[in-house]
Amino acid sequence: MKFFQKYEPSDAQKAIIREFQILHMKWDDTDALPPPYITCLANTEQGLYFYPKDEVKVLPFPESDGLTADDAVITGPKNKPVGLCFGRDYLMLKVSFHPTGLYRLLKTPMQNTVNSGFNAVDYFPGEIEEVSSRLRNCPSYDEMIKVVSAFIDKQLEKGILPEEPIDVVAIKMLDPFAKHTLPEWAAMACLSLRQFERNFTKRVGLSPKMYTRIVRFEYAMKVKNHAPGKSWSDIALECAYDDSSHLLREFRQFADFPPGTLQQKQTSGHGDFPSG
Numbered sequence: 314m315k316f317f318q319k320y321e322p323s324d325a326q327k328a329i330i331r332e333f334q335i336l337h338m339k340w341d342d343t344d345a346l347p348p349p350y351i352t353c354l355a356n357t358e359q360g361l362y363f364y365p366k367d368e369v370k371v372l373p374f375p376e377s378d379g380l381t382a383d384d385a386v387i388t389g390p391k392n393k394p395v396g397l398c399f400g401r402d403y404l405m406l407k408v409s410f411h412p413t414g415l416y417r418l419l420k421t422p423m424q425n426t427v428n429s430g431f432n433a434v435d436y437f438p439g440e441i442e443e444v445s446s447r448l449r450n451c452p453s454y455d456e457m458i459k460v461v462s463a464f465i466d467k468q469l470e471k472g473i474l475p476e477e478p479i480d481v482v483a484i485k486m487l488d489p490f491a492k493h494t495l496p497e498w499a500a501m502a503c504l505s506l507r508q509f510e511r512n513f514t515k516r517v518g519l520s521p522k523m524y525t526r527i528v529r530f531e532y533a534m535k536v537k538n539h540a541p542g543k544s545w546s547d548i549a550l551e552c553a554y555d556d557s558s559h560l561l562r563e564f565r566q567f568a569d570f571p572p573g574t575l576q577q578k579q580t581s582g583h584g585d586f587p588s589g
Contacts, residue, residue: 314337314338314339315338315339315585316335316337316338317334317335317336317337317587317588318454319332319333319334320332320335320458322462322465326465326469328414328473328476329414329415329418329473330410330411330414331409331411331414332409333407333408333458333461334405334406334407334409335405335407335457336404336407336587336589337366337403337405338585338586339401339402340401340402347579347584347585348579349398349399349400349403350396350397350398351396351397351579351580351586352394352395352397352569352570352581353391353394353395353396353580353581353589354391354394354531354534354567354581355391355393355530355531356390356391356527356581356582357487357517357527357528358410359390359409359416359423359426359517359518360387360388360407361385361387361433362382362387362407362408362430363405363406363444363445363448363461364386364404364405365384365406365445365451366400366402366403366404367402367404368382368400369382369398369400369403369405370382370397370399371395372396372397373395373396379396383430383432385432385433385434385441386430386431386432387419387430387431387436388429388431389426389427389428389518390426390427390517390518390524390527391427391428392427392527392567393428393567394567394569395428396569397581405588405589406448406461408461411483412480412484412486412487412516412517412524413479413480413517416474416516416517417474417476417480417516418468419436420473420474422515423515423517424514424515425518427518427519437468440467444460447460448460448461477502478503479512479513479516482498483513483517486498486525486528487528489528489531489532495510495522498521509521526563527567529552529553530563532552533548533560534575534582534583536548536552537575537576538582538583541576545560545572545573548560568580
């Protein structure tokens with residue numbers, strides 16, 4: 314069985330949160346689901362993940378044994394792929410943040426979160442254990458969202474960092490059709506280029522240049538997902554790559570397989586796994 318749903322945050326939560334997601338996949342002998350393994354491609358997401366059911370293993374390399382993820386994990390963006398292996402009862406609740414939302418909540422630089430996951434207990438001692446316990450006993454998905462939403466509201470009451478122009482700019486930079494140069498983005502953030510690069514990296518984890526590369530790569534994946542028959546040459550042109558070789562070079566860093574095999578892979582956000 315598979316259940317996937319997105320939930321809208323409250324108006325107050327929208328200051329730092331894009332959406333809530335629940336993905337529940339349960340394997341049994343009659344299911345036609347693929348093996349419980351996916352590759353998470355490079356992405357710009359900052360998230361707080363809860364795993365109330367079977368454990369999840371993180372595999373930095375396909376041949377590795379993997380590390381067991383904590384019940385609640387804080388993750389930053391990725392500039393390289395990582396594998397995830399699930400149990401037969403995989404339930405994920407994700408709080409998906411705006412590009413600088415997690416920074417404004419945690420009030421700590423984001424560089425260390427890139428390609429990494431941290432035990433959320435270390436950031437919210439006492440509170441996360443209670444949330445995880447309640448999630449394990451929730452009778453419905455909607456009740457799970459209420460539990461996590463109440464936790465977020467409690468953190469907002471404690472106070473987050475105020476919004477600055479650079480926070481708005483980081484969101485605008487998620488638009489793959491925005492063609493501004495870095496100096497132009499810096500000007501919008503009311504900062505010099507050097508200040509912008511330094512502050513952006515602190516808030517997002519990635520440098521502005523890497524961030525825009527991944528935004529374009531993510532858009533190329535969406536184009537292919539919506540139009541599987543479209544050639545990579547046409548996609549490279551549509552996404553403003555120099556040529557298909559340029560896109561291939563990006564694949565070498567942001568995925569663990571060549572573009573021609575994408576349709577045969579299970580990746581987060583594509584195929585049977587709408588999230589991960």
